[in-house]
Amino acid sequence: MKRVNGAKRTAANVFAAAHANAKTLILVITAVAASGREGLMPETIPHNHNRLGWVGQGPKTRILEDRLCQRFAPSRECVVVSSGTVALALSLRVLGCNKGPVKLPTYACSALAYAALTVTQPGWIDLVDVVPVTFNAAEDVTIGVHTYGAPCNVNYRIEDFTHAVGGFIKGQPCGSFGELSVVSFGASKPLGVGQGGAVLGPSTLIARIRELRDSDTGPYDYIPGRFNHQLSDVMSAMVLDRLDRLDEENEWRRATGTTYLQAYSGEVHGVTPRLYGSVYDGTWYRFVIRVQDVWKAKQHFSSRFIETINPLRPRELLHKRSNLVQRALPNAEHIAASTLSLPIWPTMTKDQVNRVADALASL
Helix, strand or coil: CEEEECCCCCHHHHHHHHCCCHHHHHHHHHHHHHCCCEEEECCCCCCCCCCCCCCCCCHHHHHHHHHHHHHHCCCCEEEEECEHHHHHHHHHHHCCHHHCCEEEECCCCHHHHHHHCCCCCHHHEEEECECCCCCCECCCEEEEECHHHCCCCCCEEEEECHHHCCCEECCEECCCCCCEEEEECECCCCCCCECEEEEEECHHHHHHHHHHHCCCCCCCCCCCCCCCCCCCHHHHHHHHHHHHCHHHHHHHHHHHHHHHHHHCCCCECCCCHHHHCCCEECCCCCEEEECCCHHHHHHHHHCCCCCCECCCCHHHCHHHCCCCCCCCCHHHHHHHCCEEEECCCCCCCHHHHHHHHHHHHCC
């Protein structure tokens, strides 16, 4: 209960506080008069209460949207959604990609295909081969992916810059290209927190995506494809923390990638100064090497207590999936059968980095 000093509360103040509701004004005056000079007024009881603070989509999500624009595309607007797949699917929808073929690189995360299947049929998905050095699409596509941090050098309608946050193309930040740009906050990604994603683009398209995301707000017409695609403030706060550390982590990745490069004389996935010089400035999301015998190379690292993975196996290529058109795409097939990804995460110790470098030198 808040104690109100009736003597100090003038009639003018009472009227100003309650002018919008005459009945409330009468009740307030009556209550103050009845309680004497030291009247008691109850605090308003909120409809909902959460002792942990705001949990659902709220102020942190709006701050995150502003920060993503400021960092990657100041001239664009942003909408945060529940996953990277949702970000891709809603982008395809508002761009009208259900009216023709959707072209995708076959060497890519399955999320691209799942997103495309929300707007079109399997027969309308056209899969293309990739460049042997960068693993990126070899021709113009609907969704361009900066694979493992190497900027994609073809035309695309949607830029997926998940792997290249903090990277640049000719001085312009990754995330500011294409008609729309998309980023995922999936667990293993550079801005990973477990789930979530975002779309950046012109205000008209972002407004349409926001309308599809917020199923419980106006307009109240039934819009096909409208669901609750919101991201909670808890997850948004975690992404903000990752965003604060992005530059530091990218610098560490670049330094560690350079250490690995100096130790290894074999072929390395293309996000290297040797390929791009001053034109491209990618990021070391993964350090991927090409080997003749994947199993033998894995054993080499395993014997030194270093875990490696094949980042995308042959059966995971999009054109190898049973419900999509199957045809030979030789570059992608060779890459998938000859690559290993090595540890390169920012909390590694100096000793761990040196151990990986030594193993590379002796491979």
